[in-house]
Amino acid sequence: MAALSVAIGAQHGLRSSGAARPAAPARTQPDESLSKSLTGCFALGAVAAVHRKRSLTLREWRGERTMEINYYQLDAMKASNIRKKTETMLEEGAAVLKGCAEESAQQKMLLLLSSPAVKELLVAMSRLPVFSHEFGLAFKDDLTVLSVLKQLKYFWSLSQSHLAILLERLAEQLRLEHAAAFQSLLQELAESDDHVVAIKDLKMPEAVRAFYGENAIHLEAADPHGVFPTSIYRQCDGLTLATEDSATIESVMSTTITTTIKIARDVLQPSNRLLFDVYKPLGRCVAVVDDKVEAHFGADLEKYFEINGIEFVKLVFSGNEVDKNLSNVEQILLALKENWQARHEPVLIVGGGVIADVAGMACALYSRNTPYVMLCTSLVAGIDAGPSPRVCCNGFSYKNLYGAYHPPALTITDRGFWRTMHPGQLRHGVAEIIKVAAMADLHLFELMEKWGKETVATNFGTLGGLDDPAFQEVCDLIIGKAMEGYVRAEYGNLWETHQCRPHAYGHTWSPGYELPSGMLHGHAVGTCMGFGAYLSYKEGWLSEVDMHRVLKVISDCELALWHPVMEDTVSVWKAQIGIVEKRGGNLCAPIPRALGESGYLNSLPERLLHQRMHEYQELCSKYPREGRGVQEHSVDVGLEDPMSKKDSIRDADRCVVTPMDRVVVQLGAASQSTSGAGARAIGEAARIVDGIDEMVTKYSSQPSEALKNVSKRTAMTNPLWAELMGQGNTSRLMEAEMISGQAEAQLLQLLLKLSGGKDVLDIGTFTGYSSLAMAEAIPEDGTVVTLEREQEAKDMAKANWIGSPHASKIESLVGEAHDLLICLAAEKTSFDLVFLDVDKPGYFGLYQMLMDKNLLKVKGLLVVDNVMYKGEELSGTELTKNGQGAQALNQGLLDDPRVQQEHPEHQRDHATTYVYVSDAGHSQMSR
Structure with missing residues (x-):
């Protein structure tokens, strides 16, 4: 429990302080029987005057120096009586349940709520300061009971199954012989269709409803938290003082937040109750899940909620540092709204430190305060970011520039998840343990001196040492002490009110x-x-x-x-x-x-x-x-460089070297401008982008007349391609834009001339521009073998080559590239340069065949078109199949030690090119 300063709720009472104070009107009081039933268990505190119409005038306060506004008036409490009456309630409640074994689950709940001991305890709990220091310290020796009692305050707004869960947990903790009766009630309610109906909405007997209703009216004035809570995880308080004429007002405002941290094992086993107890009473769970966690544990999450009969909505988002930005926060907010997330329902966040930060920040912003449960799947999250009250995202290349203070309602750390972590990702989380140890816990520091290497090597005992109970205890002890040290340092200063x-x-x-x-x-x-x-x-x-x-x-x-x-x-x-x-x-x-x-x-x-x-x-x-x-x-x-995607396109310190630098700066300036200057900046940036291709063409070597003719003829083919597609003569719609451009053709020619290559493979002929360009660049005894799926395209290309003195160097084949490559490999053919420009989903498979079948010579060049396909990966949008194909090739090449790669810059996506140089050090590459 911790106090936080925030805005306060509605005004509840007024009184003056000064020389002469007017008599306070009689307080609103529940009926006499209700008051008597509470006598001896709880000492009712005085409730200040309640002025519902707030029609105070200066005349009424004449002679007074200060007005005092009292917001909440809670009852005093006696811890020993609370425990005693709780035990009495459980005994009486169990007896009631045993006596109505044949009744329906809802009827059992109604009879339970009608029991005098149950009525007395529930009403009394609703009036207590359950988040106060004195209440917490009174039950410090039994944190399970403390957790339950803090929630019982809100019984009027809880669902039937939620109340049953709380009573069951109390019974297990205090009176084990009574637990079975409450367990049975919970099971029956969980299987009913109306288990999520709130207590206040049940059709109670008239006398019972009147009893609880009178208490609700009382709470509207004394403590609305107990009857109309926004969520059950935070309360507020305040003191406001005003001068007689209200010209000066002084206020102290605070918010008290309750949170629970559990270090547990096997959280996703369906029999584990941690998530069940939160989400079964709500009937559903909306979860924000890290995309990497989804790959490993997505099925287990779904199975957990399915077996427990809880509707599960899974929203998968990136948990990489590169995506820790406002855009990701906004996307989560949108997804929550689309799934009608309610303000009192805790969002389940599953993942590591980044997803804890961005999804936690989304919860802080969503309806200004939506609770969440943090299920930590990484070391950083488990001992630091997960229970942290600080949620945030990066901006303008600054770490955690934006943020809020919004701790989870429940944090669950299960190091069993860590078995799937990349060792490097787990290792960097150890820093968070060392910082706590060095600054606050010498024993923990000594544990890390002795065991640090082994914990890293075994992913904290999840990959090794499973049969060593002593080492497992060491791992638990290190995690527990790190968590306690972090909470000790953090939870008394949630809002960073001191440094x-x-x-x-x-x-x-x-x-x-x-x-x-x-x-x-x-x-x-x-x-x-x-x-x-x-x-x-x-x-x-x-x-x-x-x-x-x-x-x-x-x-x-x-x-x-x-x-x-x-x-x-x-x-x-x-x-x-x-x-x-x-x-x-x-x-x-x-x-x-x-x-x-x-x-x-x-x-x-x-x-x-x-x-x-x-x-x-x-x-x-x-x-x-x-x-x-x-x-x-x-x-x-295996993660992206955090600077590969910038949250803002403006960087005032950026050195303008390339045209793209200028575009970034111009658009950044425009994004900050609300005047016509912004529109002018956008226009200038657009002109730069649009002019890059023209400038590249202008200053590149000019194409031959034959190539110019191919380009002109291709430009007029679009109507023909549509006609051929309609007639079924091509397998897909082709378009003139698929031609290789002048700059790309000049690059291919330059590479061939520099390398001295003479045997060329062109995978993807289209109208023959690239084939002819490369034929022009190789010696007279050189050959360009070009592959094309569509017969119509091959015929068009051959017609385009007529009249060129280099046409005789070109051998054109028709068929699927995969089949044609098999034939070429069988002939022991290999090439100095391969140009790959076909369907993107097949890129990586064709690359593997080229390498595995020795079709690319040692020291050979592989040039690939469209590797930045439409900028999809840069934009952060969901990749199409073509985009996925380009990404698969890029990553495959990056991971392949047999090759080296470069990527010359060029503005037009279809002319953006990678050059891959095969490594002569690998003997399997030789012919």
């Missing part, structure tokens, strides 16, 4: 270089922690031995201590300036004062920063790998 935040160790200078460097978050934090430890040593806080202990545990876990990006100390200084602004004018850099103890450095002048950074670099050079981390970059673990 003494030990868990920000490693987060002072690294935000300035993490994204530009492409580092994984944990590696960036590792470099910053190491630098912080060195600064602590220079301050005289850490001993030299302890400073090296910190650096060694970071290095032993294969995290980075140093990265070349840190050599740019000017940028690091800029990062420090930014962090001072963010921290309210203070540097307040958390660094260890001693191992396991927090200290804060508040001054580091620019000159000294440069000096210390250079000293630290020298120190790191003596560590393994010269201080570098293992798989320290996002791309090293």
